[in-house]
Amino acid sequence: MRPAEAIEKRGKFFARRLPRAGGGFLYRRLALWLTILQLSIQERIIYRGEFFLGALMRFLPIVTQILLWAAIFEAVGTVGRAEIQGYSYRQVVAYYLLTMISRAFSSMPGLASGIARDIRDGTIKKYLVQPVDLLGFLLLHRIAHKLVYYVMALGPFVLLFYLCQGFFDGWPAPEVMAAYVASLVLAFLLGFYLEATIGLIGFWFLEVSSLIFVFLLLSFFFSGHMFPLDMLPIPWREMVAVLPFQYLAYFPSAIFLGKVSGEDLWTGLAAQAIWTLVAFILARIVFRLGLRHYSGFGG
Amino acid sequence: MPTSAMIAIEAYGLTKHYRVYQKGEGLWASLRGLLRRRYRLIEAVCGIDLQVERGEFVAFLGPNGAGKTTTLKLLTGIITPTAGTARVLGHIPWRRENAYRRRFALVMGQKNQLWWDLPAADSFRLHQQIYGIERKQFERTRDELTALLGVRELLDRPVRELSLGERMKLELVAALLHRPEVLFLDEPTIGLDVVAQYNIQQFLKYYQEENRTTVILTSHYMKDVAALCRRVVVIVAGRIVYDGSLSGIVDRFSRYKVVTVVLGNGQPVPSLARFGELVSSQAPRVKIRVPRPQVTETIASILREHAVQDLSVEDPPLEEVIVEVFSQAACPQSTTRGEAPAENPATA
Numbered sequence: 310m311r312p313a314e315a316i317e318k319r320g321k322f323f324a325r326r327l328p329r330a331g332g333g334f335l336y337r338r339l340a341l342w343l344t345i346l347q348l349s350i351q352e353r354i355i356y357r358g359e360f361f362l363g364a365l366m367r368f369l370p371i372v373t374q375i376l377l378w379a380a381i382f383e384a385v386g387t388v389g390r391a392e393i394q395g396y397s398y399r400q401v402v403a404y405y406l407l408t409m410i411s412r413a414f415s416s417m418p419g420l421a422s423g424i425a426r427d428i429r430d431g432t433i434k435k436y437l438v439q440p441v442d443l444l445g446f447l448l449l450h451r452i453a454h455k456l457v458y459y460v461m462a463l464g465p466f467v468l469l470f471y472l473c474q475g476f477f478d479g480w481p482a483p484e485v486m487a488a489y490v491a492s493l494v495l496a497f498l499l500g501f502y503l504e505a506t507i508g509l510i511g512f513w514f515l516e517v518s519s520l521i522f523v524f525l526l527l528s529f530f531f532s533g534h535m536f537p538l539d540m541l542p543i544p545w546r547e548m549v550a551v552l553p554f555q556y557l558a559y560f561p562s563a564i565f566l567g568k569v570s571g572e573d574l575w576t577g578l579a580a581q582a583i584w585t586l587v588a589f590i591l592a593r594i595v596f597r598l599g600l601r602h603y604s605g606f607g608g
Numbered sequence: 609m610p611t612s613a614m615i616a617i618e619a620y621g622l623t624k625h626y627r628v629y630q631k632g633e634g635l636w637a638s639l640r641g642l643l644r645r646r647y648r649l650i651e652a653v654c655g656i657d658l659q660v661e662r663g664e665f666v667a668f669l670g671p672n673g674a675g676k677t678t679t680l681k682l683l684t685g686i687i688t689p690t691a692g693t694a695r696v697l698g699h700i701p702w703r704r705e706n707a708y709r710r711r712f713a714l715v716m717g718q719k720n721q722l723w724w725d726l727p728a729a730d731s732f733r734l735h736q737q738i739y740g741i742e743r744k745q746f747e748r749t750r751d752e753l754t755a756l757l758g759v760r761e762l763l764d765r766p767v768r769e770l771s772l773g774e775r776m777k778l779e780l781v782a783a784l785l786h787r788p789e790v791l792f793l794d795e796p797t798i799g800l801d802v803v804a805q806y807n808i809q810q811f812l813k814y815y816q817e818e819n820r821t822t823v824i825l826t827s828h829y830m831k832d833v834a835a836l837c838r839r840v841v842v843i844v845a846g847r848i849v850y851d852g853s854l855s856g857i858v859d860r861f862s863r864y865k866v867v868t869v870v871l872g873n874g875q876p877v878p879s880l881a882r883f884g885e886l887v888s889s890q891a892p893r894v895k896i897r898v899p900r901p902q903v904t905e906t907i908a909s910i911l912r913e914h915a916v917q918d919l920s921v922e923d924p925p926l927e928e929v930i931v932e933v934f935s936q937a938a939c940p941q942s943t944t945r946g947e948a949p950a951e952n953p954a955t956a
Contacts, residue, residue, distance in 0.1 A: 340737055351730065355725050440710050604687045604702060
């Protein structure tokens with residue numbers, strides 16, 4: 310089991326202690342992040358088959374949605390002219406297509422349940438023993454997850470939007486486009502920290518799947534995944550306005566469609582950023598309290 | 609008395625109690641449990657005092673649920689104690705400072721740290737970054753360790769394709785890349801075949817001797833302990849009942865010696881039974897178990913009354929004694945036995 314040359318070298322080798330790594334703090338951090346990102350990408354690519362299938366499945370509901378709304382508009386009037394709550398048939402379809410993009414950023418399949426599982430089966434101990442931050446690690450892992458997904462889904466998305474270009478009125482202005490992209494990035498971070506928080510509740514309750522279900526249900530209704538939120542009557546719309554969910558799907562799409570503009574756009578973006586910050590702080594607090602509970606309770 | 613610079617681990621009155629929710633049986637009890645929860649207190653660790661010097665290789669021995677792993681969790685900072693204090697390398701473990709976490713490693717036989725779907729080489733690279741290991745040093749350490757364990761050619765294969773033994777060896781490499789000053793091993797050879805067990809044992813022995821790393825090992829596998837640790841801490845029901853050398857366990861706990869007598873021709877075998885408990889009797893060889901204080905007297909009587917060809921006195925086998933220690937101490941009433949708590953931990 311010990312090759313001779315290994316034994317020869319061991320004297321020199323074992324005599325020394327490791328010095329700290331070279332480079333500055335920032336450089337080392339960056340190197341760590343890149344490594345996590347790279348490994349996560351490698352890991353995701355192994356399952357590209359499953360991934361590809363998942364990406365394809367996402368396109369199916371949109372077809373049924375388009376057909377459903379076509380029927381609704383048919384019933385109300387003619388598809389060409391009638392408007393429902395300020396949305397024409399074309400705009401509703403465009404909204405759905407854009408919502409798909411929002412969801413591609415803000416949905417976090419398996420994040421909360423994964424955290425809860427790691428807590429339950431003890432994998433979480435790894436992050437307690439090693440000098441590494443769980444939430445930072447998971448964020449990078451998720452970014453990798455998303456990057457791989459975008460690469461996989463890029464082809465189908467381009468094709469779909471090419472086929473459906475008749476539903477759009479062309480590209481928005483550059484500053485609106487920039488706001489749109491910023492809003493998508495914030496939607497990603499908001500979605501991440503909200504779901505991470507749900508998963509971290511697993512520190513107290515071993516089973517969080519029903520909690521995840523409730524969260525996904527709320528998110529489904531109040532994010533605008535099901536219909537444009539400004540179609541809602543006043544009391545509902547007011548409720549939606551004070552919840553963070555609209556920033557996961559509705560808000561980015563509304564920016565792109567020009568439904569929010571001018572000052573509303575910037576205050577909306579600011580609100581989204583504040584919600585993201587709140588979710589970040591919440592996740593951090595829950596994580597800290599959870600660790601305290603976990604290490605006090607039994608590990 | 610060792611100076612503080614030589615001490616790697618010290619614990620005083622380390623105690624961990626859990627409250628676990630006690631669920632009754634059946635639907636009715638479950639419903640009632642929703643209203644009023646009943647808890648049971650588990651005293652996993654009750655007042656452990658321990659001092660380990662740098663460079664010691666110590667085994668924690670004890671039956672399942674005795675508190676070995678809980679003690680390990682306390683020392684690695686995974687859990688916080690109910691009472692008592694501990695310092696490892698001068699750090700309070702459960703503060704989980706990065707400065708401490710860079711200086712130790714924990715290997716759990718039943719948990720893997722390596723990425724399941726990726727080659728171990730990738731996980732190693734991540735460890736390099738996490739622990740901030742300079743590249744040349746990292747490569748040298750990795751190459752040395754993989755050569756010693758004979759796993760160099762496994763580095764590029766996805767971990768999930770490897771056998772349990774191969775995986776465990778790579779886990780060890782990953783844990784040692786940052787050259788921890790204290791290494792905690794929780795059942796590192798569990799479930800491995802004899803060859804893998806032996807290889808890992810030999811590696812640990814060699815590595816520890818070369819590096820003088822402080823190692824705490826829990827194992828059910830007595831051969832690990834016998835091969836590696838000069839000092840054994842026996843933990844039963846959350847308490848240290850023995851702290852000393854492995855062979856000392858027999859002196860301390862065994863109340864019997866085994867006397868083997870080979871009788872001369874035609875001697876009646878059963879007559880020996882009155883001297884002690886008959887262990888085996890295959891004429892002309894008879895084994896009896898004799899209480900220690902009566903050994904000399906008994907031998908004298910046997911020699912006086914029988915024609916004896918050969919006679920030997922031995923300690924009972926270590927495993928047997930340990931089983932006895934474990935099972936006796938596991939009964940609550942026997943914890944008050946006179947020989948129980950180790951008030952004066954003797955370092956081997």
